[in-house]
C-alpha cells in the first residue's frame with residue numbers, strides 16, 4: 001500500500017536506472033546527455049509558460065492550462081517542458 005502522492009514513483013521504473021540507461025546509450029552513440037531539473041515540468045504550460053498545480057489532473061493524466069486553455073497528456077507536457085529546458089541550455093551554455 002502506497003500513498004497516492006508516492007504512487008507514480010513507486011510503480012514507475014527507477015528514475016536512477018532510467019537515467020543510467022539514457023546516459024549509457026547517449027555516450028555509446030556519441031550524443032551529449034543533459035540532465036534537467038524536472039520540478040514543475042508537469043504543471044507548467046509549454047504555451048504561455050504559467051505554472052499552476054491545478055493545470056494537471058493526475059488521475060486522468062491530463063493537463064489543461066487555467067490561463068490559456070492549452071491541453072494535452074500530462075507526460076507529453078512534461079516532455080515538452082524538458083525539451084525547452086534542454087534547448088535553452090544549448091542556446092545559453094553549450095557553444
Ligand SMILES: [Zn+2]
Pocket residue numbers: 045046047048049050065066067068069070
Ligand atoms: Zn497556458
